Amino acid sequence: MTRLRVGCVGTGFIAGRHLAALSGFGDVEVVAVADPVRERAEVAAARVGARAHADGLALLDAEELDAVWLCVPPFAHGPLETAAVARGLPFFVEKPLALDLDTAREVARQVEDRGLTTAVGYHWRQLDVVRRAARLVPAGAARLVTGSWLDKTPGVPWWPRRDGSGGQVVEQTTHVFDLARLLAGEVVSVAAAERPAADDGDVSTAAVAVLTFASGAVGSISSTRVLGWRHSVGLQVVADGQVLELTERSLDDHELRVVTADGEEVHHTDADPIAAEDREFVDVLLGRAERVQVPYAEALRTHALACAADRAARDGGTVRL
Ligand SMILES: NC(=O)c1ccc[n+]([C@@H]2O[C@H](COP(=O)([O-])OP(=O)(O)OC[C@H]3O[C@@H](n4cnc5c(N)ncnc54)[C@H](O)[C@@H]3O)[C@@H](O)[C@H]2O)c1
Structure with a gap:
């Protein structure tokens, strides 16, 4: 693989930083974004030439992706990660991993069982x-x-x-x-x-x-x-x-x-540490680097x-x- 097709769930402040970085990489194509605030998703999609969805799970169902960025507030974690794991889809997720520890522990177990490549935004x-x-x-x-x-x-x-x-x-x-x-x-x-x-x-x-x-x-x-x-x-x-x-x-x-x-x-x-963590994850997924610095299991300890x-x-x- 030489070019990654990626999606981004959540199109608020930090997603804007990730989308700016990702859309500037020659080996990444941002194909879709999702946000329940539809207009926000549409503005972000237009900026990077992607499709807009109003729901992150619908995005995962509809799009063929190589990786997804999860840039949602703490309360929204759990179902998105579980859906990504079920599809064998590598994900980058912003900190904190969840509102609570139990949700993050369960996702960590699923990631470990599936052997999925992940990265977390401890930039x-x-x-x-x-x-x-x-x-x-x-x-x-x-x-x-x-x-x-x-x-x-x-x-x-x-x-x-x-x-x-x-x-x-x-x-x-x-x-x-x-x-x-x-x-x-x-x-x-x-x-x-x-x-x-x-x-x-x-x-x-x-x-x-x-x-x-x-x-x-x-x-x-x-x-x-x-x-x-x-x-x-x-x-x-x-x-x-x-x-x-x-x-x-x-x-x-x-x-x-x-x-x-x-x-x-x-x-x-x-x-710019946000662009640096995105570059690192992309390089790992394209086989150009060995590992990310903060995979899910490491972030779970923090x-x-x-x-x-x-x-x-x-x-x-x-x-x-
Ligand atoms: N690494 C950093 O330094 C850094 C900096 C800022 C924010 N963050 C983290 O990023 C996360 C988001 O923060 P933000 O500042 O971008 O918040 P934000 O409120 O600006 O953006 C969050 C977006 O997610 C959307 N959203 C809510 N529920 C959703 C769902 N179920 N599916 C899809 N989208 C959903 C909201 O509508 C909103 O547009 C937080 O966990 C925050 O801690 C990290």
Whole structure:
């Protein structure tokens, strides 16, 4: 195969980024898109020269595809992945994997049984600054991890409801939990607390999780949605004699600050990690690369951690992983 025929389910914000990347690749043809908001699907379809559907499952029934991108809100996961697996159709899926852990575990089981190629949108892992950070803190070197997602409440209607988004920790801060796992290893337990929701829904307005890593490192990750702007999104890792600070200002603006007793270095990148993860998945499907960095099973570990932090915050206890 030298050219992939792909579809995209969901045509909102992040789908726009994926469709822009995919339609720019000479070895990809975007043949169809789907969104229950019909006009949105039609606008996206017209932009990339594809057919529009009002339903993702109908798209999968009607079109002959080599892969599908699933760019739907957290509440919409499950049936689409199951339908893709049943057809043996490789899929890229945006994070979070689902609202809850059970749905994602069931999809992971189906993906594993079918031996399907998948990729998940934990895009930080595509960045050279993140790879540099990973080289600077070899396994077991991290002692302390402090992360944050201090932001505004996203404007999409499904977000402030737990049955729409899964909550901020599961929907947004999951990127920071993923970075923490990448740079400090697996977490064995998480304790957490949260502040009550605001009037707009039932997603808490602030939360903090305290992590213990298998290596013995400890960490805390904070989330809030009460600001009118994105204040700070990122992670600090402290190892002996060294602090690494990764910051995301926007999808195309990332920075790594490395501080030692000798001074500090700052590495900035405006690389597009969304296009990079799409290119990686396409290359794997066309047999030009061996593996994706974040297949479904790897993303499931991050999702399990974010869900554990969310549960610990609601129950006020400690969850062991
Ligand atoms: N990797 C990242 O940094 C990043 C950035 C933004 C969003 N995301 C993730 O992408 C997902 C979508 O976010 P968004 O910002 O694009 O939201 P959005 O609201 O802009 O777009 C979602 C679209 O999906 C459609 N939709 C809802 N249910 C559907 C269904 N069953 N089938 C098909 N389409 C359906 C909606 O009508 C909407 O057009 C979320 O899970 C979010 O966390 C990831």
